[in-house]
Amino acid sequence: MRFNAELFLQNAAKLQKEITEKQIERFDKLAGMLIDKNKVLNLTAITDPDGIAVKHFADSVSVTAAADIKAGIKVIDIGTGAGFPGIPLLIMSPDINLTLLDSTNKKLNYVNDAVNALGLKARVVHGRAEEIAAKHSEREQYDYAVSRAVASLGTLCEYCLPFVKVGGKFIAMKSEKTEEEVTAAANAIKTLGGELELIKDIELTDGATRKLVIIKKVAPTPAKYPRPFAQIAKQPL
Ligand code: SAH
Numbered sequence: 001m002r003f004n005a006e007l008f009l010q011n012a013a014k015l016q017k018e019i020t021e022k023q024i025e026r027f028d029k030l031a032g033m034l035i036d037k038n039k040v041l042n043l044t045a046i047t048d049p050d051g052i053a054v055k056h057f058a059d060s061v062s063v064t065a066a067a068d069i070k071a072g073i074k075v076i077d078i079g080t081g082a083g084f085p086g087i088p089l090l091i092m093s094p095d096i097n098l099t100l101l102d103s104t105n106k107k108l109n110y111v112n113d114a115v116n117a118l119g120l121k122a123r124v125v126h127g128r129a130e131e132i133a134a135k136h137s138e139r140e141q142y143d144y145a146v147s148r149a150v151a152s153l154g155t156l157c158e159y160c161l162p163f164v165k166v167g168g169k170f171i172a173m174k175s176e177k178t179e180e181e182v183t184a185a186a187n188a189i190k191t192l193g194g195e196l197e198l199i200k201d202i203e204l205t206d207g208a209t210r211k212l213v214i215i216k217k218v219a220p221t222p223a224k225y226p227r228p229f230a231q232i233a234k235q236p237l
Contacts, residue, residue: 002028002031003027003031003052003053007053008058009024010205011053011054014204015061015064015065017064017092023092026119027057027088029118030087030114031049033110033114033117034047037082037114041107044056050206054204055206056084059084059210060084060086060088060148061088061089062173062202062212063085063212064089066171067144069093069144070093071093071096072096073093073097073144074096074143075096075099075144075145076099076100076145076146077098077101077145078101078163079102079103079147079150080101080102081102081149082107083100083111085173086122086146087118091120098123099122100122100123100124101126101129102124103126103128103129112124128229129159129163129226130159130228130229130232133159133160133162133163138163139162140162140164140165142164142168143169145160145161145168145171146170146172147159147171147172148172152181153174153178153184154185154188154236154237155188157185157188157189157194157215157237158192158225158226160172161194161221162226164217165217166218168216168217169197169216170215172213172215173212174211174212175208175209176209178209178213187237188237191222191237192221192222192225193217193221194215194216194218195215195216196213196214196215197214197215197216198212199213199214200212
């Protein structure tokens with residue numbers, strides 16, 4: 001095993017998730033591909049068996065504490081990088097309709113290869129979130145947008161909320177200072193058609209602070225958002 005399966009199972013139990021043999025097999029294969037590819041492409045600083053089990057796999061699966069990730073549900077992972085949280089969510093629920101988006105093509109090529117090697121299906125989209133979200137065909141199409149370690153919450157809302165259907169949710173995976181980020185993002189959330197539903201604490205065995213910020217889409221995002229990156233950076237909502 002290239003990851004600590006026992007530790008992963010302990011954390012999955014904390015999340016009230018049952019894991020099948022087939023899923024463990026896929027997680028192990030994914031760990032192997034991540035470790036191997038990381039030698040030639042900088043994907044992650046975490047490659048030890050415990051770290052992969054908790055900080056990549058269980059952490060990704062924790063999204064299911066906030067989202068009903070079931071067959072047919074449309075999910076987009078914004079800034080997926082090496083495929084987190086998207087690929088573990090797909091291993092958990094192979095019948096979701098998953099889109100993995102990132103602005104770095106090299107990472108996306110790896111992600112696409114990894115999904116195929118696992119015998120799973122996902123769509124990969126190369127581009128900047130704020131540019132892709134401006135396209136009519138991508139706007140308000142998704143039940144869930146999820147994102148980990150991409151930007152501060154206000155910026156992230158402008159990247160992610162335009163993709164979410166009214167009635168859907170954006171789930172941001174955060175850690176320290178989440179409450180401060182949520183306060184700072186209050187105007188962005190409202191302006192973009194969102195409403196804070198809940199900040200949910202997630203506890204895993206490594207003791208790190210983990211919070212899921214769950215934002216419900218309650219109104220369409222006005223057409224002028226998302227703005228070009230330069231504007232998002234210069235004049236945060
Ligand atoms: N979610 C992954 C990767 C985090 S690194 C994880 O938690 O492990 C941040 C990733 O976001 C990088 O791969 C970067 O290319 C991507 N990214 C940053 N800004 C982006 C944007 N505006 N649109 C799309 N991808 C973006």
